[in-house]
Amino acid sequence: MYTTLITPVQLQQLIASGTALRVLDASFELMNPDAGAAQFEDEHIPGSTYVHLDHHLSDKTGSDRASGGRHPLPSRETFARRLGELGISNDMQVVVLDRQGANYCGRLWWMLKWCGHEAVAVLDGGLPAWKAADGAVTSGSSPTPVPARFELHPPLAHIASTHEIAEALGRPGLTLIDARAPARFRGETEPLDPVAGHIPGALNRPFVQSVTADGRFKPAATLRAEFDQLLGGRDPASVVHHCGSGVSAIPNLLAMEIAGLGRSRLYPGSWSEWCNTPGMPCAKG
DSSP, rough: OOEEEOOOOHHHHHHHOOEEEEEEEEETTTTTTHHHHOOOHHOOTTTTTEEOOTTTTTOOOOOOOOOOOSOOOHHHHHHHHHHHTTTTTTTTEEEOOOOOOOOOTTHHHHHHHHTTTTEEEEETHHHHHHTTTOOOOBOOOOOOOOOOOOOOOSSSOOOHHHHHHHTTSSSOOOOEEEOOOOOHHHTTSSSSSOOBBBTTTOOOOOOOOGBOOTTOOHHHHHHHHHHHHHTTTOGGGGGGOOSSSSTTTTHHHHHHTTTTTOEEEEOOOHHHHHSSTTTOOBBOO
């Protein structure tokens, strides 16, 4: 079972072994929501299926959403149905990838854990690494998946709500890590949300610091040293990750797990929910 990362060579071996497997491509561009699907049509791993951030991994219109913000989480029940429609069953190994340094496929990785599916891993380095390892690619649309039955299990990843964070703000039991770019964190610019700044007391670690220039995650020892320095003695178990809308926070969350620091909680509504909630304090600088 692969539960964090899988290399291109390991995925090639897994495919050759005939293991029950689903490969999901979650490539996406925030400022051009149709770009990821076009990238998939251009080239993708044979047999893989495209998963769209807005259509599959968010629920902007449903009444049973699990969070607010710009990319609200669907309920676990709704997402379990979507997983079945994607041909995923509980006995399958799932591998997720993108072309953006795990920024978007990380959301899918986390949501499967949230629905109780441990056998999911991120293809380290995404499609570029796959191609560099002489992995086969094809173009066009992938066949419609054969529907499967996915049953919800107890969550293996957990969320923090706006209310929980507000109640614990300033106390030792809560450490917030914000994955947005420094200028957005400091409140110098805000291209997406109505208020600039950050949650008071949050630490800033842009998600791009968890991966190298080629989109692969840094070695575990390097990540451990970097997070130890950031936390400054704070308990890793107290960490809640967030960003603008609960998507780009996941590379940091995954990086902490790779570093041996456990699986932290996620604030899925993130800054976009916090700054739109009346009465929530906002800080700059």
